[in-house]
Amino acid sequence: MALLELNNLKVHYPIRGGFFQRVVDHVKAVDGVSIQIEPGTTYGLVGESGCGKTTTGRAIIGLNKITDGTVAFDGQDLTRIAHKNQHPLRRDIQMIFQDPYSSLNSRKRVMDIIAEPLRNFEKLSPDEERRRVQNLLDRVGLNPEAAFKYPHEFSGGQRQRIGIARALTLNPKLIIADEPVSALDVSVQAQVLNFMKEIQKEFNLTYLFISHDLGIVRHMCDQIGIMYRGRLVEQGNTDDIYENPQHIYTKRLITAIPNIDPAQRQESARTRQKIMVSYQQDLKELMDAEGKPLALKTISPSHQVALP
Amino acid sequence: MNTEPVLQIKDLTVSFRIKDEYYPAVDQLDLTINKNEVLAIVGESGCGKSALALSLTRLHDNKNTRIDGGLIFKGQDLNQLSPGQMNKIRGSEIGMIFQDPLTALNPLMTIGRQIEENLDYHTTLSKKEKTKRIYELLEHVNITNPQRVYNQYPHELSGGMRQRVMIAIAIACRPSLIIADEPTTALDVTIQSQILDLLKQLQAETEAGIVLITHDLGVVAEMADRVVVMYAGEIVEVASVMDLFNNPLHPYTRSLLASMPGANADQEQLHVIHGRVPSLQNIPRGSCRFSERIPWIPQTAHVQNPQLDEVGPGHWVRCSCYQHFHFEDEGKGIVMDGIAGAK
Numbered sequence: 001m002a003l004l005e006l007n008n009l010k011v012h013y014p015i016r017g018g019f020f021q022r023v024v025d026h027v028k029a030v031d032g033v034s035i036q037i038e039p040g041t042t043y044g045l046v047g048e049s050g051c052g053k054t055t056t057g058r059a060i061i062g063l064n065k066i067t068d069g070t071v072a073f074d075g076q077d078l079t080r081i082a083h084k085n086q087h088p089l090r091r092d093i094q095m096i097f098q099d100p101y102s103s104l105n106s107r108k109r110v111m112d113i114i115a116e117p118l119r120n121f122e123k124l125s126p127d128e129e130r131r132r133v134q135n136l137l138d139r140v141g142l143n144p145e146a147a148f149k150y151p152h153e154f155s156g157g158q159r160q161r162i163g164i165a166r167a168l169t170l171n172p173k174l175i176i177a178d179e180p181v182s183a184l185d186v187s188v189q190a191q192v193l194n195f196m197k198e199i200q201k202e203f204n205l206t207y208l209f210i211s212h213d214l215g216i217v218r219h220m221c222d223q224i225g226i227m228y229r230g231r232l233v234e235q236g237n238t239d240d241i242y243e244n245p246q247h248i249y250t251k252r253l254i255t256a257i258p259n260i261d262p263a264q265r266q267e268s269a270r271t272r273q274k275i276m277v278s279y280q281q282d283l284k285e286l287m288d289a290e291g292k293p294l295a296l297k298t299i300s301p302s303h304q305v306a307l308p
Numbered sequence: 309m310n311t312e313p314v315l316q317i318k319d320l321t322v323s324f325r326i327k328d329e330y331y332p333a334v335d336q337l338d339l340t341i342n343k344n345e346v347l348a349i350v351g352e353s354g355c356g357k358s359a360l361a362l363s364l365t366r367l368h369d370n371k372n373t374r375i376d377g378g379l380i381f382k383g384q385d386l387n388q389l390s391p392g393q394m395n396k397i398r399g400s401e402i403g404m405i406f407q408d409p410l411t412a413l414n415p416l417m418t419i420g421r422q423i424e425e426n427l428d429y430h431t432t433l434s435k436k437e438k439t440k441r442i443y444e445l446l447e448h449v450n451i452t453n454p455q456r457v458y459n460q461y462p463h464e465l466s467g468g469m470r471q472r473v474m475i476a477i478a479i480a481c482r483p484s485l486i487i488a489d490e491p492t493t494a495l496d497v498t499i500q501s502q503i504l505d506l507l508k509q510l511q512a513e514t515e516a517g518i519v520l521i522t523h524d525l526g527v528v529a530e531m532a533d534r535v536v537v538m539y540a541g542e543i544v545e546v547a548s549v550m551d552l553f554n555n556p557l558h559p560y561t562r563s564l565l566a567s568m569p570g571a572n573a574d575q576e577q578l579h580v581i582h583g584r585v586p587s588l589q590n591i592p593r594g595s596c597r598f599s600e601r602i603p604w605i606p607q608t609a610h611v612q613n614p615q616l617d618e619v620g621p622g623h624w625v626r627c628s629c630y631q632h633f634h635f636e637d638e639g640k641g642i643v644m645d646g647i648a649g650a651k
Contacts (some may be wrong), residue, residue, distance in 0.1 A: 048496040049467075155584060185352040185523060190567035190578035197576070212496060215526070219569035219578070256501040258526030260568070262549040265530060272501060 403478030
């Protein structure tokens, strides 16, 4: 059974205006997204800025209000459970944020940052708490002394590890990682990605990996969903998406990745041109009356595409 | 290829003051940028690439920065010019494109006005001619509706459009040198590829030299003619783009390439460079600066005061340690764990 199952998830933001600030329209940030994530796997949610990928992640963890649809976690619908009863389930879903500079409270010691989830859910003596925190720091490869320092004393990669340690405190089952490495240098990025893979094996973690970087997604993910204007346009396993992309938008994204081989520069520029032309021609036909992608159709057991 | 130099950097040292002492962030750097060439400068944050870029345009804070050495641009030394003379060159002869167009553009000025400002300062065109030129420029950077954009403010445009406007400002006076500091880092991939295509096209037309500063090796592979890899304030490798990707030599270059996901799609683990970039005060000067990041290589493999050696035509590498640097299973392609392999 899937650990997380989104069924026709919708997040609409009201636009207020006119007399008395009435709701005049909605921004349909997420408009009918269905995803299933199996335990122990990584699902990559990919798209450009504004496509609704971050909103989807935040809606799952409860940072955005869900307008419609269901979020089933471990068989229980999170949208149906009253907020205060969600507590035990909330432990099992944690988040890693994009920017390690703004997601850690600069006025708290690392100790307090990492212990905060513990303090919400468990009653521990200060001694036990310190041991747990230092244990976690050790696991993410930081010196236990680090517990008594402040976030500004660490480099970007180290801060991201603190963010990961915080997400791991309560032994979650699902981690939502929203662009966890896009603020980091390549070599530090490699460090964090390796580490995320290691702990995934160790704790059988499930990731929802939100990113715009298709190179990283290919490296990290088992399943990939491509989002465009609030809906999925294509979904499949890594090979389906990279070796056999069907939707013109997916093709465009993939050809836009800079080619690491300078010898193929001209070749890839030409392909890009060709895809761009057919993108401009075909895109309209692949959208519904509202300008949104069509419903997904299954083309192979693992591969779904929004084609007519 | 035309190898007429546009800018010659001679023995350039850029030092920043920290507690009354100056520490060089760029150390005795020699480099020539040719006409009609894209020269990419690559490295991680803290390696001195942005300090170099800012010193080329002398945009440093004078109180806390010292720039020594020569910047020979069209026969004159930029480093000797007065601020007034420099202002005349900056924006006309040398164009600049910055990373974040939203902070680089003035939020209170319309797009048209911002481009006009540049023309006001450097040309003697009449009002009418200027407006015409601005429309041309906006069209040139593939903005479909220049009349509308002319009257818009930066916040009304998307990130890609803003970067196009930045490029329009940079090329307004047909500069012979363009300095692009991470021009596509803040953009989505599809927009990035469009902006890169645009830069390439403009360069082909103007024959300007472009200094492209980036940390993204993919962008380098797509754009550059020649690549400079910097580490801790020094150049560690200079090579043509083909040589750099097909035959990278310096351990730092090779480690960077190995830590990129996607370059080697099937590997489980990415290469991680041991340790981290030293802070400005702690750079090991006088010896191979990368030695502490590859501790398994014996000290005897490094030389004292390493210099750049020419190992092939146009291919320069610093220090001799590259001859002793092997990822464990090099034969099988790029590797996973150089550190463990060396123990």
